[in-house]
Amino acid sequence: MSALRWTAAGTDGGARAGVLRTAHGTVPTPVFMPVGTAGTVKAMTADSVRATGARMILGNTYHLMLRPGAERVARLGGLHRMADWHGPILTDSGGFQVMSLSGLRKMDADGVTFRSHIDGSAHRLTPERSIEIQHLLGADVTMCFDECTPFPATEAQTATSMRLSMAWAARCRAAFVPRDGYGLFGIVQGGVFNALRAESVAALTEIGFEGYAIGGLAVGEGQAEMYRVLEATVPLLPADRPRYLMGVGTPDDLIGAVARGIDMFDCVLPTRSGRTARAYTSRGVLNMRNARHAEDLSPLDPDCPCPACQKHSRAYIHHLIRADEILGPMLLTWHNIQYYQTLMGRLRAAILDGRFTEEAAAIRAGWQERAI
Numbered sequence: 558m559s560a561l562r563w564t565a566a567g568t569d570g571g572a573r574a575g576v577l578r579t580a581h582g583t584v585p586t587p588v589f590m591p592v593g594t595a596g597t598v599k600a601m602t603a604d605s606v607r608a609t610g611a612r613m614i615l616g617n618t619y620h621l622m623l624r625p626g627a628e629r630v631a632r633l634g635g636l637h638r639m640a641d642w643h644g645p646i647l648t649d650s651g652g653f654q655v656m657s658l659s660g661l662r663k664m665d666a667d668g669v670t671f672r673s674h675i676d677g678s679a680h681r682l683t684p685e686r687s688i689e690i691q692h693l694l695g696a697d698v699t700m701c702f703d704e705c706t707p708f709p710a711t712e713a714q715t716a717t718s719m720r721l722s723m724a725w726a727a728r729c730r731a732a733f734v735p736r737d738g739y740g741l742f743g744i745v746q747g748g749v750f751n752a753l754r755a756e757s758v759a760a761l762t763e764i765g766f767e768g769y770a771i772g773g774l775a776v777g778e779g780q781a782e783m784y785r786v787l788e789a790t791v792p793l794l795p796a797d798r799p800r801y802l803m804g805v806g807t808p809d810d811l812i813g814a815v816a817r818g819i820d821m822f823d824c825v826l827p828t829r830s831g832r833t834a835r836a837y838t839s840r841g842v843l844n845m846r847n848a849r850h851a852e853d854l855s856p857l858d859p860d861c862p863c864p865a866c867q868k869h870s871r872a873y874i875h876h877l878i879r880a881d882e883i884l885g886p887m888l889l890t891w892h893n894i895q896y897y898q899t900l901m902g903r904l905r906a907a908i909l910d911g912r913f914t915e916e917a918a919a920i921r922a923g924w925q926e927r928a929i
């Protein structure tokens with residue numbers, strides 16, 4: 558097998574369906590990748606993640622370099638063996654989490670020095686070290702070490718930040734060891750400025766990557782602005798490479814971004830919401846702490862195959878949440894991950910059948926039917 562490859566299976570308007578081939582198996586796209594921050598999709602076993610139909614998960618340089626340490630993960634056989642996850646893993650490169658999680662940090666042209674949010678110990682990430690860490694973790698998809706430009710930022714600030722990330726992208730490409738079934742993705746920056754986005758795409762495609770992520774979005778710009786940036790950026794990307802929109806998003810965001818040519822997604826929403834008692838359903842979001850569920854014998858979502866919906870009532874899940882029972886977040890997380898997988902499956906089937914617009918409208922209409 559050559560380097561990691563994406564091949565198209567069908568298109569419908571701007572939406573596209575395809576297959577991503579990796580060293581750890583093939584993944585139908587569009588794909589939602591559950592976030593497995595510290596080597597685990599929180600509150601889920603690897604078997605339960607697989608049961609949802611999820612094929613590919615995220616790991617993270619920042620968390621795993623701090624604990625248990627990248628070299629230790631390698632000594633434990635890598636992330637796949639350690640977590641008993643034998644499908645593809647994409648790891649983020651750490652820059653985003655350093656900027657959003659760590660306390661004291663100092664950015665310079667060569668990298669970033671920061672203190673661990675866990676024990677305050679000092680650490681440094683450079684493009685080369687980030688690539689090395691992701692190799693030690695065993696990632697199928699490695700992300701370039703970048704700076705996610707803060708929002709809002711002036712055009713000048715955005716240009717400086719983007720150009721630093723482009724210089725780091727070239728260093729990542731040089732440091733990455735090519736292997737069959739593995740790939741390095743570039744990350745497009747440029748904030749909300751079309752000319753800077755175009756400059757970033759040109760710089761990355763000049764270097765050449767197995768896939769292209771759109772970074773610097775879902776940072777507070779709002780859905781309309783995010784869509785506007787996608788409309789200006791996605792058409793500039795090579796049609797034969799996968800496109801990954803980082804950190805997105807709500808079910809509604811996913812539909813809109815698939816419509817604009819995105820193939821891959823990750824977001825903490827389904828897992829984090831599972832731990833904050835919120836359930837995504839075909840009829841909108843439910844807050845399971847709400848007393849109205851206390852004697853409701855209906856399932857979270859009648860159309861859902863997950864154990865929470867097949868075996869339990871809203872009343873039981875409401876009780877678990879109120880009683881602060883660990884099974885509550887487990888069942889809600891499982892359901893939310895299942896909901897996201899079911900959603901992506903429906904979108905993919907609709908693209909292949911040429912009825913994406915109709916399917917998107919039907920899904921959105923379902924959310925309007927106030928959850929009974």
Ligand SMILES: CNc1nc2c(CCNCC3CCCCC3)c3nc(N)[nH]c(=O)c3cc2[nH]1
Nearest residue numbers: 592594616617649653705772773774775803804
């Ligand atoms: C939520 N919005 C958002 N996320 C972004 C992320 C993070 C994507 N999710 C990674 C997981 C987070 C939890 C731990 C495991 C890794 C971004 N990452 C990078 N490298 N660059 C971005 O511009 C970048 C931009 C992002 N915007």
Ligand SMILES: [Zn+2]
Nearest residue numbers: 861863866892
């Ligand atoms: Zn369910």
